[in-house]
Amino acid sequence: MHTINTGDADEVASVVALAARLRVLLPLPLADAYDYRAPVGAVVPVGAFVVVPLGRRQSIGVVWDGDPNPGLSEKRLRSVEQVLDAPPMTATLRRFVDWVAAYTLSPPGAVLRMAMSAPSALEAPAPRAGWRRAPHPPDGARITPPRRRVLDLLADDTPRAGGQIAEAASVAPAILRGMADAGLIEPALMPRQAAFTRPDPDHPGPSLGPEQATAADALRAAVSRRAFSTTLLTGVTGSGKTEVYFEAVAQALREGRQALVLLPEIALSAQWLDRFRGRFGVAPALWHSELTPRTRRETWRAVAEGEAPVLVGARSALFLPFPDLGLIVVDEEHETAFKQEEGVVYHARDMAVVRARLSSAACVLASATPSLESTTNAATGRYASVHLPARHGGAEMPDVALIDLRRTPPERGHFLSPPLVEAVTQTLARGEQAMLFLNRRGYAPMTLCRACGHRLRCPNCTAWLVEHRAARRLQCHHCGHVEAPPEACPNCGAPHSTVPIGPGVERVLEEATALWPEARRLVMASDTIPGPAAAAAAAQAIQNREVDLIIGTQIVAKGWHFPHLTLVGVVDADLGLAGGDLRASERTFQLLHQVAGRAGREEHRGRVLLQSFAPEHPVMQALVSGDLDAFMEAEANDRRPGHWPPFGRLAALIVSSEDERAAERTARDLGLAAPGGEGVEVLGPAPAPLAILRGRHRRRLLLKTRRDIAVQPLLQDWLAKVTVPGNVRVQVDVDPVGFL
Structure with missing residues (x-):
């Protein structure tokens, strides 16, 4: 940055x-x-x-x-x-x-x-009315047993809500109205109660191992200094990073300061919240897009008034009005979900470091597979570093092996190879749980006509329509366009000629159903796990051993702890390596390493099988060896000579318009006005990989500079030279993480 x-x-x-x-x-x-x-x-x-x-x-x-x-x-x-x-x-x-x-x-x-983000919270909350004992009740008022219970409940003169009184005293609301008419109780404004119970930093939590205790001491010390610092907390999957940074949260509470924890998928945080309650005795405040307007209003106000000591939220929680923020934790800091791509384009991980600096607070970045940016900052001394080398409680890391699909391919029309099928069969026979991972939603990523070869494409985007067979629909995963599967090819008119190409998790489910009909199966994808309640139910079902086989997309990599899961099979380990993305290898390694980390987290050692057409690829070899440091060093050596991040800076200009010619002209003008000089290079303009998105034609330009050159002044001067028509939008993305 x-x-x-x-x-x-x-x-x-x-x-x-x-x-x-x-x-x-x-x-x-x-x-x-x-x-x-x-x-x-x-x-x-x-x-x-x-x-x-x-x-x-x-x-x-x-x-x-x-x-x-x-x-x-x-x-x-x-x-x-x-x-x-x-x-x-x-x-x-x-x-x-x-x-x-x-x-x-x-x-x-x-x-x-x-x-x-919660304008209604700017108005003072209206006082709530309740009931209290009348200070001078009339003589001779009839006191029945129900009335006596109400009066005894209100003996401390504290006003209470009518519903609370009726429930606690086991009386009907009509009793309260009769008592008011008789002059025994009177209306009163209730005292304002804190929206959230303060977590107890000294609540007995799980015991820490020696390495965890040492790491926790370092984080507690960073919080106690009440000064800005950033610490990269790393460790193998299952090493107890969450419990360690909970000790930093506890120290912020002891210091009387607030703590913010950012999670990449707050809607999937059920297990994390259980662990928080186990450590602190109560739940934290939550902030995410699925909150009701009332909860959103109350939470925003509680944060502003210092009555939300700990808040866990999505990236937008960074902009909440904390009066005294003492700690920010970014869990799974490598996740691209922390990058906001629409509106104000920013990376929450980087902005968390900035907010911590402005707040004189400690910042903790936690991950089993940290980003190359954070790894480099730790190596150069900009960040402190704490590492947990072993799984907590004596659990061992899983064995990782490759299945060469060139030598042992699946049967024709299938996607699970014989070695993987055999491994799942053996695992289920032992009464253990297995997982099949494929990072593709739906039934098939593409549908074509076997008569003429026509591929069904989104009318708004340069993207194929994904078949969702269970819901009987074709859907674009970029703009949300949905249509029914056609009875005939829209190009040649051949009836019933469309066929699915390639697998999605629904197709893997279909194959698994045929192979293991007795197994209890659960699909975990954003289509089937839409929010916190569904995530909690799925996690509970797996923990209760009500599920034998989990079939999931990337959401199964988000920090779940499934104690009885011993086998993970990756259906297409090569999937993320396609295309020319700068971070393709890094992201694929991170995702598959995290997925592999779901296996064998307790007494039974786990096993991970990766199906690949390129087992010799450095990513596959790094996953087998488990040597994260060597892999990241190789990635750094690849990027350093070309001044690619984190050894240089990038900024993208995305030109878009519903008028293709207008987008093309503006992109051309920007290309002609592009900055130059030593250490400065502009790539493009060129059509974006998604050349049409939501009906807008898109062109991209990429500014690349040396690390010591600030991109913001260059961008400002560059944009000032070009007049952008009203029907054209130019989006600036500093530090892009995606290139679609």
């Missing part, structure tokens, strides 16, 4: 004088704040949330840092209409918004929108 000055960390908010001008940043794709007149007689701090007029409507914004425009006429100023009763946005979060905007070349208002 390019280093941008973060400014002073002083959290003391400046105060705007009476009737002064205010700079108000609005959560809109605007390049700068607007000037407004402060309300007469009001003192408005920088960071306050305010309601302001914008055109003919109202908008909520934040009083921002900096000096108003002295050249703006007083007559053109409009007044702030309301100051909202919400904790002001901290100086740290405001600097973070500005930093992210500058680094990603995004409008500050677009970044602010991510920090205002």
Whole structure:
């Protein structure tokens, strides 16, 4: 990442004088704040949330840092209409918004929108009414046994909600109404309760082994320093990294500071939450896209008021208003799910490091297969490093072996080779669980006509339609387009001529059903595990041994602990190596190593079989040897001479338009205006691999520089030279991780 000055960390908010001008940043794709007149007689701090007029409507914004425009006429100023009763946005979060905007070349208002993701939380919560004992009940009021139970419950004079009273005293709501009419109880405002119970840092949790204890000591010390640091926490799968960084969370709680844990797939966090409850006695606050509006509002407000001591969330949780953030953990830091590709394009792992620096907090990046970027930062001393070399509790790493599909191919029309079929059969016969992994959803990745060869393609994207046979649909996994399977070829009209090509997990399920009809099977893919409840149910069923055979896509690699799973078979280990992606080898190794790590996590040693047409490939050999360090060193040696990340910098320009000629012309103009000089290279323009996406024609240009050259000034100068038509969009992606 390019280093941008973060400014002073002083959290003391400046105060705007009476009737002064205010700079108000609005959560809109605007390049700068607007000037407004402060309300007469009001003192408005920088960071306050305010309601302001914008055109003919109202908008909520934040009083921002900096000096108003002295050249703006007083007559053109409009007044702030309301100051909202919400904790002001901290100086740290405001600097973070500005930093992210500058680094990603995004409008500050677009970044602010991510920090205002629950607008309803800006209004003070309405007080809740309940009942309490009347201080002077009338003489002679009839006291029945149910009424006595209510009065005894309210003897401490603490107001309680009607439903709570009725349930605790075992009375009907009509009893309460009668007591109110009789003057025995009266309405009262209930005291505001904390939205979340504080986790107990000293709650007895699982015992740590010697290596875990040493690692935990290092992380606790980093948190106790109350200063910025980044530690890369690595270790083999099953080594107890989660339990180790839980000790850093506990230390943040002891320090009276908040902790944030980022997970790549928060919807699949059921087992992680169970482990958290086991360590701290309560659940943490959650932040993800499936929260109800009410929970979202309450959680945002609790974070802002310091009443959510620990929050676990998706990448967007980085923009929540923590008043005193002491720790950020990025679990599975290598995951590409931390990269946001739409709107403001940023990588949550890198931005977590920035937010920790601005907050004088400790940052922990955890992974069994860390990214080359983080590995390099640790090797050069920018990050501290802690490693757990062995599985916890004496469990051994699985044996990994290759199946050469050139020598032992599957039967015609099938996808499981004889050695893999035999291994699954033996595993199931022993009463153990097996997993078949294929990182493809649906039944088949492509459908074609056997009469004319026509391939069914998405009308909006340059992508094949994926067959989902169970749901009887063809679907584009890029734009979501869905259509029914055709009765006849849309090109030649031949009836019933379309056939599936290649396997998806549904097709593997079909083959497994024929091979092992008695086995209890479960498919784990985003289609079948859509959210937290489904993930929890699946994990529980596997743990309860209600499942014999798991068939899954990449979501089965996300940190699951299945104690009875002893065999993992990878149906197509070569799948991720196709194409010209810079990180194809690294990603394939990471994914398959993580999948392999699901096997043999307790007393029975695991076994992993990789089906491959290229067993001699360095990735396959590294998986067999288990030598992550040697593999990463080889990757570094491949990238270093060409100044590819992390030894150089990349930034992509993605030009798109519904008008193909407009996209082509703008891309050509950008190519002609491209920057040059020593250590600077521009590749393209060229059609993107997904040349059409959601109906938009796409062209890509890639800026590559040496590590010591900042890309942001180059990009700003470059974009300033070209006039972009209104029907063309140019998206900037600094530090791209994908090239579609």
